[in-house]
Amino acid sequence: MSTYTTNEMMTVAAARRLPDGAVCFVGIGLPSTAANLARLTSAPNVVLIYESGPIGAKPTVLPLSIGDGELAETADTVVSTPEIFRYWLQGGRVDVGFLGAAQIDRFANLNTTVIGPYDAPKTRLPGAGGAPEIAGSAKEVFIIMRQSKRAFVDKLDFVTSVGHMDGGDARQRAGLPGKGPQVVVTDLCVMEPDAVTRELIVVSIHPGITREQITEATGWPIKFADNVVETLVPQAAELETLRALQERTDAAHGKQEGAE
């Protein structure tokens, strides 16, 4: 058995969820890593859209910025940023919006704006970027983020991008076109919204992780599905592809922690 890190498990588990052929609007950082891993493994026909304008990008290394030249060079076409948001996202052509965040709540609402009060923040984060409209208009939203009590909170300090609002059919009543978050993949587990309440529940636990660890890393009393399964360990081919991608990226950009 090969060994792997929890980050690798998270990325692999997220990549597997992306259906082949899906049109995917990708955020930089963890979502971009998972989406490109999917493109190189289980979803060769996935269409990656970046908000800077590339449609159908096929980068050989992970982009450090949302507008790296390689995204343009490998894309089917490069359009302007207004066109990306108006015709392609708002126009209803995006199947999956792939997002990360600093904070998430039980209904998968996301915060990328501030920790603490808006006017006197404890930590000022970069802000919205493309996320609010991706969260609203993509047919489905996938979320990938590391799990901890600071990130998975009972109440968000700020709602930047909408998830299932206060649960149930709130999204629909608010007139949001997309179905909202359908899966949250972390370094510990996979969560999906409950069919009725839309509260996130754990459906799959990564190998070697306990329920206690997940409960401990969540800021609300996290629920588990009746039939929780164990996530399939990363397969040799998945790990090989991910590590090669990461190595090419480190060689191109210099080794670092990729932040949004």
Add this chain to the structure above:
Amino acid sequence: MADICSLREAVSGLIHDGDTVAMEGFTHLIPHAAGHEVIRQGKRDLALVRMTPDLIYDQLIGAGCATSLRFSWGGNPGVGSLHRLRDAVEKGWPHPLAIREHSHADMANAYVAGASGLPFAVLRGYIGSDLPKVNDSIRFIDCPYTGETLATTPAVRPDVTVIHAQQADRQGNVLLWGILGVQKEAALAAKKVIVTVEEIVDKLDAPANACILPKWVVSAVCHVPRGATPSYAHGYYERGNRFYLAWDPIARNREVFTAWIQRHILDTEDFEGFLRVHAESRPEVDA
């Protein structure tokens, strides 16, 4: 009609204290040389507009040129925070900065509205988001045809838009390609337009649908090779990713930042001078 002149002349003649200024470029073609020249000339009280403030506005804000900022994503891409922006917002250094935060879709639409001569833009956005609670310029209307609730945002109408492009011809027609961001819209939304270019050529060899700004919408064209550094110019040079990493410790500390600005910008004559000093001071960092 485009005036082909030095960047110093363009900035001193066209950008005035108190102006609303947009310097655009989505990661690609960020007009860093022009940002430096604004700092060098000590412009003050600028109302800055830009989707991603990036290093260019971190420098302008830290150097005390700005009093407000309209933006949609304020990070150092792939690295972390913009420390000068944060210091101005959180601690009012070097003086307070009023921010108006939007989303990318909003900003892109706001530039389109500006270029279209409309007072505001309409988009399907912000429902469920707290942003409209902290930015009262984001409002909602009911669609007069369907009743759907849609968001509105005021058009961006800069006094001056500044962009960087690959080429201009000798008449001042401008050609850019690669990741275009909102530059065309930002240029057409503005009263005056300054374009720095990598190269001035006899003839633009461009296909019919290329992104061209005709000379009669451009106020000034300035020849500034490598003028987007540490951003990149597709077909000319790559992004200085290491510069973006190296910026983090420089911008973290007020004294280090101030000394950097003094040495690299205020004490240099022009962007060529900056590139020379930069190469001397940090030979390990790609400029």
